[in-house]
Amino acid sequence: MKKRAFLKSAGALASVTFLPSSVWAIVKNGKIRTAHIGVGGMGGADLNVIASHDRVEVSALCDVDSIRLAAAQKSHPGAKAYKDYRRLFDEVGKSIDAVIVSTPDHTHAPASMRAMEMGKAVYCQKPLTHHISEARAMKEMAQEKNLVTQMGIQKHSSDPYLRSVVLIQQGLIGKVSCVRAWSPKNWGYDGAAPIGSDPVPENLDWNLWLGTAPERAYKEQYYHPGNWRKLLDYGCGTLGDMGVHIFDTPYTALGLTVPKTVNTSCREFTGFGHPENNVVTYEFPGTAYTTDNFKWVWYDGPGAPDKHEDLILPNNDKLPDQGAVFVGEKGTLLLPHCEYPKLIVNGKYERIDMPDMDLVNHYHQFIDTCLDKDTCSTPFSYAANLTEAILLGVVANRFPNQTLHWDGEKAKFKEKEPNQYLKSEYRKF
Numbered sequence: 001m002k003k004r005a006f007l008k009s010a011g012a013l014a015s016v017t018f019l020p021s022s023v024w025a026i027v028k029n030g031k032i033r034t035a036h037i038g039v040g041g042m043g044g045a046d047l048n049v050i051a052s053h054d055r056v057e058v059s060a061l062c063d064v065d066s067i068r069l070a071a072a073q074k075s076h077p078g079a080k081a082y083k084d085y086r087r088l089f090d091e092v093g094k095s096i097d098a099v100i101v102s103t104p105d106h107t108h109a110p111a112s113m114r115a116m117e118m119g120k121a122v123y124c125q126k127p128l129t130h131h132i133s134e135a136r137a138m139k140e141m142a143q144e145k146n147l148v149t150q151m152g153i154q155k156h157s158s159d160p161y162l163r164s165v166v167l168i169q170q171g172l173i174g175k176v177s178c179v180r181a182w183s184p185k186n187w188g189y190d191g192a193a194p195i196g197s198d199p200v201p202e203n204l205d206w207n208l209w210l211g212t213a214p215e216r217a218y219k220e221q222y223y224h225p226g227n228w229r230k231l232l233d234y235g236c237g238t239l240g241d242m243g244v245h246i247f248d249t250p251y252t253a254l255g256l257t258v259p260k261t262v263n264t265s266c267r268e269f270t271g272f273g274h275p276e277n278n279v280v281t282y283e284f285p286g287t288a289y290t291t292d293n294f295k296w297v298w299y300d301g302p303g304a305p306d307k308h309e310d311l312i313l314p315n316n317d318k319l320p321d322q323g324a325v326f327v328g329e330k331g332t333l334l335l336p337h338c339e340y341p342k343l344i345v346n347g348k349y350e351r352i353d354m355p356d357m358d359l360v361n362h363y364h365q366f367i368d369t370c371l372d373k374d375t376c377s378t379p380f381s382y383a384a385n386l387t388e389a390i391l392l393g394v395v396a397n398r399f400p401n402q403t404l405h406w407d408g409e410k411a412k413f414k415e416k417e418p419n420q421y422l423k424s425e426y427r428k429f
Contacts, residue, residue: 032370035060035096035120037085037111040068040225042125043102046152047072049363050100050123056367059096062088064208065224083205085111093118098370101125102152106234107211109134110426116141121148123366126244127236128380128387133423135391136411139384150366150376151383155245155338156252157362164333164341166355168253169289172343173328177291179250181298181324182305183242183337189230189273194219212426230273236394237274238300243390246324246337250296251386253326255287258408259296259389264396275400277301280393291329298393314348395421 032055036047039061051058062082063069073081082088099115101108101124109129112122116138128151129135142149155161168176197217200206206218213233221227229235250256259282266275278300286292299305310327311319313334320336331345343350360374368374395418396404405414412419 031055031057032121032367033057033059033095033097034100035062035088035092035098035115036072036100036102037062037088038102038104038107038125039063039072040065041102042152043100044068044072046100046102046123046125046363047076049361050367051076053364053367055371060088060092064205066203084208085114089114089118093120097121098123098148098367104209104228104234105130105236105240106213109138110212112138113141116145116147116149119145119147121366121370122380123150123152123363124380124383125152126383126387127240127390128383129391130234130236131421131423132388132391132395132411135384135387139380142380148366148369148376149380149383150362150369151378151380151387152362153244153248153378153383154362156248156378157360157365158338159357159359160335160338160340161249162357162359163354164249164335165253166357167341167352168250168326168333170355172331172352173326173333174330175291176250176254176289176326176328177294178310178327179254179296179324180305180308180310180327181243181246181250181296182319183238183246183300183322184302184304185238185242185322186276186301187229187235187238187241187274188276188278188301189227190267190270190276191273192270193272194222207429210427211429214424214427232272232274235274236391237278237397239274239278239280239298239393239397240390242322242337243298243300243393244386246322247296247298247390248386249335250324250326251389252382254289254294256284256290256296256389257287258385259284259392259406261403261405262392262396263403264393264400266397266400268400269398274394275301275397277304278393278397279306280396282389282393314344 034056039047050056058076058079061072061079062085064083069081080092098121101111108124112124115122198220200218209224229241261283263281265279280298282296284294286294310325322337324335326333331343334342343352365374366376369376392406404418
């Protein structure tokens, strides 16, 4: 069996869709008319790659920053431009087919849910949501309306990722007892909240940038355009950024579900920023690819990861800057981020016979699924579960050195206090 076919069949139960009538109309009309919410930074990259598909017509653009919006409009002069996504849906909602959401994390769910309520296919950047309650709501909405969905985690469709999944599931290192993963990126902030305010730049609509998040005075260098990931109200820290990418491979390869427990080692909760250094330990139920007592350990921030015998490489080699190590019964698999895996047995590197792969463009896969030519590999049915696992660690950062017990069926912690952080009240704006 071709390995591509193997992967598609293995994920079929999670990702199969029966196309709604709106998608058949798209096929008949020949073009997927897209609306892009957030077109700067990662949103600009998303826009460019989606637009490169020959069956895409960029119909609408939206950004709260007029400079970024103007730059996108220059490349797509036929698209209508908006700074408020609500107005976009009100005015052109009936004439678009798919929505790409590439905003800061806190706006992922509000914009995506609005699109799905209108029956639109949605491509939403990772992490899928800012809160666990939102992830569950988006998953339910997508299933209820039978919509084509994809989370923007492009590495999921990369060659190293796909090969590693096959190798693990073929039993290359036997059952896995532990995964250790790390990133030294620092999407945390250990300082105090800023005092006072600065003038809002003319190009920025601050009220719309805040969206459903609590009211806060604008301060330069703290929020837009680049530091929002560090802050509790808008981002999910390094774990919610690089953790999603690096966690994704073991999550799929090992068939993981939701954790049983989570424990974080970090500084005390400040109420404003995510911690700069975290060690997050999860315990998961065992699967066909793991031992009964399986754990996953995440390290982030300057100097990560901490020293551990599982992370000692042959020849005293230096660990890659970011990556993961799978500890199995028959050996260890080292997976550097965005690089090919390396097999270690008895302290030595061993040759790997790499499986053949048929690669796909993650963005184009979303469009092709709308056209009934493919199947999305990270639909919200998958993305919501992965995001929930990640966000449990983000919540645990507020309770350092405490083991929190998660009830996946009831969607709440056994401990009462952490449950207040599973959702937040939306501000009216």
